[in-house]
Amino acid sequence: MKIQYTKVARCNNTPVVDYYFRAMIELTDKGHNHQSVSFSYDQQAIVAEHKGRIVGVLLYDIQEWGNSLLVVLGYVSKGYRKQGIYSELWKRAVAIAKAAGLGKIQGGTHHTNKAMQKVMAKQGRVKTMVLYEYAVPKKGKGESHGKK
Numbered sequence: 001m002k003i004q005y006t007k008v009a010r011c012n013n014t015p016v017v018d019y020y021f022r023a024m025i026e027l028t029d030k031g032h033n034h035q036s037v038s039f040s041y042d043q044q045a046i047v048a049e050h051k052g053r054i055v056g057v058l059l060y061d062i063q064e065w066g067n068s069l070l071v072v073l074g075y076v077s078k079g080y081r082k083q084g085i086y087s088e089l090w091k092r093a094v095a096i097a098k099a100a101g102l103g104k105i106q107g108g109t110h111h112t113n114k115a116m117q118k119v120m121a122k123q124g125r126v127k128t129m130v131l132y133e134y135a136v137p138k139k140g141k142g143e144s145h146g147k148k
């Protein structure tokens, strides 16, 4: 299968926008989304295409102040997985970070996304942070809610 890899310097007005949101739908359906969207139009991407259609993406931000390339999303379409596409996207991200003189590549995943965690470990990425969340109690009966 001939996969074409391209670098997108700015995702604004490109098919990456649509692809990102479709990927987020799958992650949300699987409970792997943190109820947040971290897309920004000036993010960059490495895109994998088959017959002119996107089949994988590594969306990223260069954070010079943090000396880091931040992976916003790594995603490969169903039917194209386990064929080395993400590995190729990752290899290219490492080359970009190296050429830019950055010290590290960062990126997170949902704590339930065990498959992605296995892939990350295979790539030699190590866990450095855990995100904690506190569920704010709902407003109870008898509270004024600021109303008189």
Ligand SMILES: CC(C)(COP(=O)(O)OP(=O)(O)OC[C@H]1O[C@@H](n2cnc3c(N)ncnc32)[C@H](O)[C@@H]1OP(=O)(O)O)[C@@H](O)C(=O)NCCC(=O)NCCS
Pocket (backbone or CB within 6 Å): 027, 032, 073, 074, 075, 076, 077, 080, 081, 082, 083, 084, 085, 086, 087, 088, 108, 109, 110, 113, 115, 116, 118, 119, 122
């Ligand atoms: C996770 C994902 C990006 C991997 O893409 P891929 O193109 O299938 O990955 P590759 O084929 O390059 O595989 C890379 C390595 O991980 C392994 N791997 C791939 N999928 C795996 C899985 N589900 N479980 C365990 N290991 C897996 C491969 O065997 C390979 O290992 P190797 O280098 O020893 O051969 C893809 O399955 C995907 O998009 N999943 C849904 C979206 C998602 O969860 N994204 C992450 C959001 S943070």
